[in-house]
Amino acid sequence: MKRFGEPRRKDVKYRSRPGAYGIIALGRELLLTCQSLERDEIQLPGGGIDPGETPLRALHREVYEETGYRVIPQRRVGVYQRFTFMPEYDFWAHKVCHIYLCRPALKIGEPVEENHTAVWMDVQDAVAVLENAGDAAFVSEVFSGLRSGSLTRARAEFGR
Numbered sequence: 001m002k003r004f005g006e007p008r009r010k011d012v013k014y015r016s017r018p019g020a021y022g023i024i025a026l027g028r029e030l031l032l033t034c035q036s037l038e039r040d041e042i043q044l045p046g047g048g049i050d051p052g053e054t055p056l057r058a059l060h061r062e063v064y065e066e067t068g069y070r071v072i073p074q075r076r077v078g079v080y081q082r083f084t085f086m087p088e089y090d091f092w093a094h095k096v097c098h099i100y101l102c103r104p105a106l107k108i109g110e111p112v113e114e115n116h117t118a119v120w121m122d123v124q125d126a127v128a129v130l131e132n133a134g135d136a137a138f139v140s141e142v143f144s145g146l147r148s149g150s151l152t153r154a155r156a157e158f159g160r
Contacts, residue, residue: 001096004134005082008094014083017093020059021046021135022102023142024071030126030139031104033066034117037088041131042119044099044139045069055098063102067118068109071102077142080134099138 008014021044024031033045047062049055056073063071077099086093111118121129123143130136 002080002134003082004080004137005084005132008083009092012083012092014092014094016096017086018049018055018096018098019047020049020055020062020098020100022059022063022071022073022100023077023139024063024067024069024102024104025123025142026104028123028143029120030123031067031069032119032121032126032130033111034119035066036115036117042121042126042129043131044135045118046097049098056100059098059100059102064108065113066111066116068111069107069118070105072105074101074103077101077138080138082132082134084132097134099135101142 022031023044031045033043035041035043045063045066046059047066049058053061059073060071063069079096079098082095082097084093084095085091123139127136127139130139
């Protein structure tokens, strides 16, 4: 499995933290979340898979909590891992990130998770500001065929 970010440190005990994240696209616009803790971080919406929860169930729950939207998953794009400190939980995590391509279905309301704001952004801008390299790499991969302006593919894959 591909790793992004820092390598595993031998002096750190990591907790396993699988998660599900969405590349939520409408045309060339992505629905992202801005998490404001110590500083603003732009991220793909999603998060940890709770015990007994499937990745898709976690994706639906987390996207709603962080953006206020319901989504329609289109397909699983892939998975990657990273080793990172999670200040909001005060532990080191071995994150296994399952990435899904989704379409927005319905905005229910504002994000219910504290310190999160839903943000729509152009794909190229998103790749430049996404907080972690794994998210940016998967967004780039999904949209690589659209750089030439292929509206036909955008309409077919992303519902616009």
